[in-house]
Amino acid sequence: MSANFLTQSRHRSIYYFRRRIPFDLQHHFPNTILKKSLNTASKKQAIILARGLASQVDRIFEHIRSMKKNNEEDLIEISWGFELHYDEHQQPILKVTDAQPQDTESITAVVTAALNASNNKQHSKPLDQPIGATIAPSKCxxxxxxxxxxxxxxxxxxxxxxxxxxxxxxxxxxxxxxxxxxxxxxxxxxxxxxxxxxxxxxxxxxxxxxxxxxxxxxxxxxxxxxxxxxxxxxxxxTPQHEDREEFSDDDMHIIFTNAYRYSRQQPHKWWVTIAVAFLGCRIEELCQVNIKSDLFHDQAQDIWYFNFNESPDADGSQKKSLKKMTSWRKVPIHRTLIKHGFIDYLKSQSAKGANRPFELRWAARVVEADGIHKWSHYVTKWAGRELTKLAEDNRVVKGKKTYFHSMRHTFARLMQDAGVAGEISEALAGRNAGIGEQERYGKIKNNYALLYKEGIEKGLGPLEDILESVINHK
The missing domain is CATH 1.10.150 (DNA polymerase; domain 1)
Incomplete structure (x- = not known):
């Protein structure tokens, strides 16, 4: 690494490029060490400059080694020194030292030719090309x-x-x-x-x-x-989770109350709101789930769950996409959603010919050029307007909050407050496993019974209380 060629002055104020000449090439040079001040006290800048110097020196070494040993015209013996500087555009400038005046021009030409020849082999810019110039490629x-x-x-x-x-x-x-x-x-x-x-x-x-x-x-x-x-x-x-704020319990009560007014005439708006809150999933994951192939019921344990995956539809078309591999998982559905009719709602949509939970009301946005289906596109547009109205009515403080993603942060906070193990919470949310934990994480995220008992059932009591109070008008 070029960082290995860095050294500092004895006062540790300036960085130097320092490199030992390989043993097989030392007889070509008057010294065994190449040393050059980088004229900077910044390690970041020094690393970049040293990287460029190391590359140029490598090319000189390569050129010397590649010369034909039986061709006297190719042989050179270096009895002079040289310095490589960089201009304000980080382009190399060669300066020959310890040479006779009459030899300087020819020496400069030889070394420059060597550097440019190596540059051309590696698709780099010759020394005399201006910044921004490139070798004409065969393709654009x-x-x-x-x-x-x-x-x-x-x-x-x-x-x-x-x-x-x-x-x-x-x-x-x-x-x-x-x-x-x-x-x-x-x-x-x-x-x-x-x-x-x-x-x-x-x-x-x-x-x-x-x-x-x-x-x-x-x-x-x-x-x-x-x-x-x-x-x-x-x-x-700041940590990445600070990009979005969570909702407080009071916020969730207001959001559930607002959504409940849609429960009879426009039930899709009600169910999309509370389902995301109780599942802890991304909104796209819920909107794209295939209710005919990804909804399961373990009758022995009486657990309903979604299998979030990227499997194609029955006709072979690919209409699902998850954010990462860790997003493939089985997420159990909370008993209070089942109690109030979520499974019945999903079955009613399937009976009407729908494959997705909300597609009869919110069609996917399809990018024809790429064949991409964005099932949550119009859902999030509606949700954004709802949150804006609540903020304008001074019922919630919007800040960095977003309707669905802030619910994921609320879900994580509830899990933490309830003492749910981090690996359970992360598996439910489809986040990354810790280093060295991929195999164990892979087993946990598909163990819907464990995720239900140790996660959903244990962690969402406060959210269940909020939902019951809204439905019962308390």
Missing amino acids: FQDYIELYFSKSELKPNTIANYKSKLEDARQFFGENSSPLSITQIGIVQYSDHVKARIENITTQGLYIQVVLSFVNWHRIREGLGTLTSSTLIPTRL
């Missing part, structure tokens, strides 16, 4: 994007999400550029562009990671080394 940038989408086995929803980010990269690097010609410095410059244009640091990180994954996917297939986003992803100042 859009061709590389389409190849990535067709060969990388990404899910349709992921491709749809990546399109805007890779389009941004195409505009930044240029249509005639290639991911193979993008260097580490290019990734640094792109990250600066993203941070200057996008305010949200989570979104910044997504743009950088998506583009880097795209670039590295192509580089790996050409036998090139991968680039890194280390030190480039913005550091969060």
Whole structure:
């Protein structure tokens, strides 16, 4: 790693690039160590500069080793020194030292040619090319994007999400550029562009990671080394769960009361509200579940549950997409939902020909180009309007709250308050397993009986009380 070539001055104020010349090449150099001040006290900047220097020095070593031993014209003996500097655009500048004046020009030409020859082999920019210039690729940038989408086995929803980010990269690097010609410095410059244009640091990180994954996917297939986003992803100042606020118990009472007025004439609005609250799932997971193939009843234990998965419909069409692999799970349905008619509602929708719980009232938004079904699109639009009205009436403080996602945070808080084990709560919500716990987590998230007894039944007592008070008008 280039960090291994870093050292500091004795006062630890400035970083230096320091690299030992390989033993088999030392007879070409007057010294055994190459050392260069990086003129910075920032370790982050020093790592980037050292990475560039290490790459250039590697190319010199490679060129010397590749020269034909039986060709005297190819042999060189270095009895002079050189320095590699970087200009304000991070482009290398060669300076020859300890050479006779009449030799400086020819020495510079030889070393520059060696560096450029190696650069061309690795799809990099020659020293005398201006910043932003790239080697003309055989394909345009859009061709590389389409190849990535067709060969990388990404899910349709992921491709749809990546399109805007890779389009941004195409505009930044240029249509005639290639991911193979993008260097580490290019990734640094792109990250600066993203941070200057996008305010949200989570979104910044997504743009950088998506583009880097795209670039590295192509580089790996050409036998090139991968680039890194280390030190480039913005550091969060607050935990991710702080992006959304939970609802208080009073908030939940108001939301349930508001939804209850729809229970007779528009029951889909009632059930979508309380079902998400009691299941702890993502709204898209509930809206896309196939009630003919994903709803089960264990009669022996009298437990109803949903099997959240991405299995195709009976006609073979793919109309479901989960956020991550850990989202595949079996989630039990709370007894109070069953008591008040949730299963009856689902059966009535199935009898009317529906496969999804709410599709007769809220159709999916279908992206024809990608074949993506977004079952919760119009549901969340309605929910957003409902929460806004409640806030305008001063019944709830909206803040960072969203109708459905804040219910997931409320669900997690109730589980924690009730002393439910973290692995149970995480399995119910379909979140990531801890490091080294994947196998155990995989068993837990499909054990609906355990999740019911140790999670749903144990943790949602306060929510059950709120629902009963709303229905009984207490």
